[in-house]
Amino acid sequence: MPQTTTINVGLIGVGTVGAGVARALLEKRRMLEQRIGARLVLRRACDKEFRRRRGVRLPPSVTTTDASKVLRDPDIHVVVELIGGIEPARTLILEALRRGKHVVTANKALLAHAGRELFAAARRANVDLYFEAAVGGGIPIIKALREGLIANELDAILGIVNGTSNYVLTQMREKRLSFHEALLEAKHHGYAERNPALDISGGDAAHKLAILTLLGFGVQVRLSDIHVEGISSISQADIQYADELGYCIKPLAIAKQVDHELELRVHPTLLAKTHLLANVNGVYNAVYVHGDMVGAELFYGRGAGQGPAASSVVSDIADIARNIVTGIAPRMPLLPHRHRGIRRLRRMGAVETRYYMRFMATDKPGVLARIAGVLGRHHISIASVHQKERRAARIVPVVMMTHEAREADMRRALQAIDRLGFVKHPTVAIRTEAPRYK
Ligand SMILES: NC(=O)c1ccc[n+]([C@@H]2O[C@H](COP(=O)([O-])OP(=O)(O)OC[C@H]3O[C@@H](n4cnc5c(N)ncnc54)[C@H](OP(=O)(O)O)[C@@H]3O)[C@@H](O)[C@H]2O)c1
Known part of the structure; x- marks a missing residue:
């Protein structure tokens, strides 16, 4: 029988998500081994300290407060960054990639700020960089x-x-x-x-x-x-x-x-x-x-929480382990094909949506006509109008739904409306999203 490959994992950050990952690696060892066809071993777990209870029993031989013990361990295949924030997470990941280690992170802030740099570093090092838990927690x-x-x-x-x-x-x-x-x-x-x-x-x-x-x-x-x-x-x-x-x-x-x-x-x-x-x-x-x-x-x-986020992190580790076992790591291209229909980003002023609007206006004749006049001058047409019960003395909320309007027109119209003497509070405008995709 062929020997089962061992994939060594180094974890940096044993907080909410990290503790969940460590627990899954320790407690679901057998199940994961059977499903992946490789043995996942938590070789090192690093945090600032281990006095605090973390809901997982880590063997003392595994724990360290020195991240370089994870990065410099030549036997570690996959580094899992779960400390969050930009620095030192960015430097640690870059160092792990430079040393040829595959990386898993849940750090959406870091990916949004420095994704380009990290993906390029992973490509140069010919390793995988996975991040399933960064969006939608447990949703794959x-x-x-x-x-x-x-x-x-x-x-x-x-x-x-x-x-x-x-x-x-x-x-x-x-x-x-x-x-x-x-x-x-x-x-x-x-x-x-x-x-x-x-x-x-x-x-x-x-x-x-x-x-x-x-x-x-x-x-x-x-x-x-x-x-x-x-x-x-x-x-x-x-x-x-x-x-x-x-x-x-x-x-x-x-x-x-x-x-x-x-x-x-x-x-x-x-x-x-x-x-x-x-x-x-x-x-x-x-x-x-x-x-x-x-x-x-x-x-x-579930978009967050220990279980859902750790579930996604372990799934990334498992994918990388399979890639290693089958000799195809790195497997997924990090810069996907650019959508051929997209030529540029749309300026916000050019975005068109329907709007919900709420005006707080003095209750007197002609108010609605004046508001409608301003909207009309800015090419905004009204779909429906609903006058609500008076809230305070002589002030009535008026709610309108518009047809599709350009954002730039709406902003100019709102400025003009809020300058009208009978409009007593800044007008509320909320965009709507139609279920046009069936
Ligand atoms: N929590 C969620 O539901 C969730 C869901 C999806 C994604 N995420 C992402 O997952 C990552 C981790 O989140 P979390 O909620 O697990 O955070 P957390 O509970 O604050 O855990 C982070 C752990 O890392 C430790 N740490 C911080 N800097 C360190 C360093 N330089 N060296 C070693 N250890 C260090 C922290 O110690 P101290 O506490 O002493 O600072 C803490 O124990 C973040 O990127 C987050 O955005 C979280």
Whole structure:
């Protein structure tokens, strides 16, 4: 019988995800060996200290506080970076690649900031760099885009890829909480970090969108190419009015090909309740993909947490182990084919969507006509108007849905409307996303 190959793994960062990976490698050793056809051995696990309980029993011979013991060990085949952040993660990964080690990371921030440099280094070293856990936690969306959908040219990727934002908006809708109350609840249940700024601002979703865009469209983008808005401006009133009109508000990351241009944006979005993504609630994530051959597909699951993220990291280690065993590492090209239909990125001002708008105006005759006049002058046509109950003395909320309008026209119209004397609060405008991909 041929001897089973041993693949030695070096782990840097034994925090939430790292501890889950270590546990799976130790506790599921036999199952993984049978499924992979190679024995995965956790040879070194590095962290800043090991006094803290981490929910995994690591043999003392394995632990170290010195990352160079992982990088310099000639017997380690795969280095798994799970410390997060830009530095020293970037330097550690580059060093591992330079030393000819395959690398697995879950670090979306690093990939979004320095992906180009890391992919080039992996190519030079002729090794694999895998990152399934960087987007969608336990959802195998990276593998789906790289492998399962390889025959497709995509025209859209729409994702709910930040569980914290989705949880907050879900709680606001289901329990009628304010944004701040919902965020407190998210923190209480461990669904938001102590400093949730990157999640709430849309920054984390933008990191993930940059990665999805690279894989789905073959386009390497800078974070500054993505229009990003967070969810903190969403009010309970808008959630209720949207609900009455048959919509919910979701934190969406959008990469979409329109007329040979690629739109890239992250913002709260009105979705019809019948939209496939409308029922993705709480901390769940989902990525909706439309390809020229498969049509629409939806990938759904837990976007974060120890189990889901570690599940994806172990799947990357297993892929690399198989590649090594079969002599085909590195297997996947890191810079996918650029979508032939895309000539350039679309300027945000040229993006066209339908809008939900809420005006807070003094309750007097002629108000609606004046607002409609401004919109008309900016080429924005109104699909429906809904006057709501008075909220404060003589101030009424007026909610409108528009037909498709250009972003630049909408911005100019909003400036003009907010200068009208009877408009008492800045007007709210939220983009909608039509379920046009069936
Ligand atoms: N948590 C999730 O659900 C999830 C999901 C998908 C992807 N990810 C990604 O996975 C990565 C890890 O996330 P996590 O939640 O596991 O983070 P975490 O719980 O903070 O774990 C990181 C661990 O690395 C240690 N560390 C930091 N710098 C180090 C260094 N220079 N050398 C050795 N150890 C170091 C930290 O120690 P200290 O605590 O003492 O600093 C901590 O124990 C991040 O890139 C994150 O974005 C996380």
